[in-house]
Amino acid sequence: xxxxxxxPEKVPTWEEIARDHGRFLYTVAYRxxxxxxxxxxxxxxxxxxxxxxxxxxxxxxLNGWLSRITTNAFLDAVRxxxxxxxxxxxxxxxxxxxxxxxxxxxxxxxxxxxxxQAALLELPEDYRAVVVMCxxxxxxxxxxxDQLDIPVGxxxxxxxxxxxxxxxxxxxxxxxxxG
Amino acid sequence: MRDSDPRELFNAFLDDELDETERDVVxxxxxxxxxxxxxxxxxTVVRSQLRSLPDxxxxxxxxxxxxxxxxASADAELPANVSSMSTARRAVAKRRSVPSLLIRSVSVAAVxxxxxxxxxxxxxxxxxxxxxxxxxxxxxAAALMPESAETDEFHPMPMEEVKDLGPTGSAxxxxxMGAYQGGSGSDSxxxxxxxxxxxxxxxxxxxxxxxxxxxMPPADSVVMAGHDAWHMTKGxxxxxxxDVDGVTFTMVGSLDSGPxxxxxxxxxxxxxxxxxxxxxxxxxxxxxxxxx
Numbered sequence: 001x002x003x004x005x006x007x008p009e010k011v012p013t014w015e016e017i018a019r020d021h022g023r024f025l026y027t028v029a030y031r032x033x034x035x036x037x038x039x040x041x042x043x044x045x046x047x048x049x050x051x052x053x054x055x056x057x058x059x060x061x062l063n064g065w066l067s068r069i070t071t072n073a074f075l076d077a078v079r080x081x082x083x084x085x086x087x088x089x090x091x092x093x094x095x096x097x098x099x100x101x102x103x104x105x106x107x108x109x110x111x112x113x114x115x116x117q118a119a120l121l122e123l124p125e126d127y128r129a130v131v132v133m134c135x136x137x138x139x140x141x142x143x144x145x146d147q148l149d150i151p152v153g154x155x156x157x158x159x160x161x162x163x164x165x166x167x168x169x170x171x172x173x174x175x176x177x178x179g
Numbered sequence: 180m181r182d183s184d185p186r187e188l189f190n191a192f193l194d195d196e197l198d199e200t201e202r203d204v205v206x207x208x209x210x211x212x213x214x215x216x217x218x219x220x221x222x223t224v225v226r227s228q229l230r231s232l233p234d235x236x237x238x239x240x241x242x243x244x245x246x247x248x249x250x251a252s253a254d255a256e257l258p259a260n261v262s263s264m265s266t267a268r269r270a271v272a273k274r275r276s277v278p279s280l281l282i283r284s285v286s287v288a289a290v291x292x293x294x295x296x297x298x299x300x301x302x303x304x305x306x307x308x309x310x311x312x313x314x315x316x317x318x319x320a321a322a323l324m325p326e327s328a329e330t331d332e333f334h335p336m337p338m339e340e341v342k343d344l345g346p347t348g349s350a351x352x353x354x355x356m357g358a359y360q361g362g363s364g365s366d367s368x369x370x371x372x373x374x375x376x377x378x379x380x381x382x383x384x385x386x387x388x389x390x391x392x393x394x395m396p397p398a399d400s401v402v403m404a405g406h407d408a409w410h411m412t413k414g415x416x417x418x419x420x421x422d423v424d425g426v427t428f429t430m431v432g433s434l435d436s437g438p439x440x441x442x443x444x445x446x447x448x449x450x451x452x453x454x455x456x457x458x459x460x461x462x463x464x465x466x467x468x469x470x471x
Binding site (some may be wrong): 015018019022023024027028030031036039040043044047048049052053055056076079080094097112113116117131134138140141156159161163164166167170171174 | 186187189190191194196218221222224225226228230232233234235236237238242245246266356401403404405410427434435437438440441445
């Protein structure tokens with residue numbers, strides 16, 4: 001997830017995006033939604049938007065553009081769900097973090113990514129979106145500001161509050177892995 | 180920098196998004212306080228772990244399946260597990276609970292419609308949008324709007340009366356330039372014309388009644404915002420037909436209007452309370468007039 005800037009000279013076809021960037025889209029979508037059903041729904045929605053938006057795409061930061069579409073589609077879906085609540089649970093059964101203190105150090109460390117994904121879902125969606133764009137996609141603050149059309153100060157604030165909340169949620173596990 | 184608490188700067192510090200003065204504030208604070216230094220270390224671990232999260236593998240054949248079928252028919256022809264899931268979600272959406280006040284409003288409206296002779300019931304109506312006619316009307320509106328949208332068959336409507344029946348356009352940066360009504364009774368068509376202030380024009384046609392899906396091209400079938408929809412192009416026009424809770428919307432725009440149309444989809448009101456309130460108010464006026 002570190003190659004954020006694709007060839008700026010070339011506008012990819014929809015097929016190239018699905019084939020070459022599908023895994024990227026799937027990963028970002030999963031980090032945002034936390035479950036595979038919603039991830040697949042989101043990726044399909046994103047590809048529809050990509051197909052319709054390619055005519056307006058200006059070559060440049062392709063992953064930034066794709067992550068913007070993914071994030072906006074995710075936030076749209078969240079807003080729709082708030083209007084029409086559905087039950088959506090993460091796929092990971094061990095989302096309850098209170099179980100971690102009994103695990104040994106190695107297990108806690110090994111399961112940190114799972115706990116981290118679960119903790120991400122505890123964040124307000126707006127914060128989660130910005131944290132994912134920064135830490136999963138790897139965008140700079142000004143790039144996130146451009147892609148989401150929010151001030152840089154808001155990006156900075158959401159990243160700070162988002163990561164601080166993650167630290168708070170993960171504190172028992174971090175303490176354990178610290179020994 | 181007005182942040183009084185140096186912890187507010189920690190994450191921007193880790194992301195190298197601070198100027199030199201701000202960096203000095205963080206460095207000095209952590210040098211003076213073990214607690215702050217520990218907090219910064221914790222955030223470093225969180226950030227590092229976030230950035231080390233592995234890629235997530237899609238199910239085998241997921242993208243290949245989409246590629247084979249193309250986006251236009253993606254939702255209709257997805258692998259069985261995905262398709263059934265989406266179908267289930269649409270079913271849930273259609274089964275969603277309706278506030279009791281709305282149920283009462285619908286009941287009153289239904290009585291009113293029966294009194295006026297629309298007893299066949301809007302819900303029973305199915306539509307096959309007149310795409311060619313709509314595209315032609317849109318082209319005229321786009322070329323010489325707004326005057327050309329007024330014809331013998333289509334008359335301007337006061338926006339105050341119809342603003343709840345179409346998208347506002349504001350989220351897409353569009354402004355509603357005119358609203359027109361053609362036809363009559365349950366066969367009436369409302370046309371909303373939106374402009375981006377330059378050459379970008381989109382028409383949204385609203386008809387009561389669901390899309391008659393059996394007569395729509397299966398290959399054009401998509402799902403938009405959880406609703407059944409059909410996407411196609413006709414010449415220079417991009418056309419999106421969408422069924423929102425039994426109301427048919429046909430959007431017509433130029434081939435580059437896709438993003439704006441996507442945004443408009445999220446604003447489509449469907450069977451909205453605004454319409455029902457209008458009908459209800461009319462019903463009350465009728466009752467008042469006849470002394471009941």
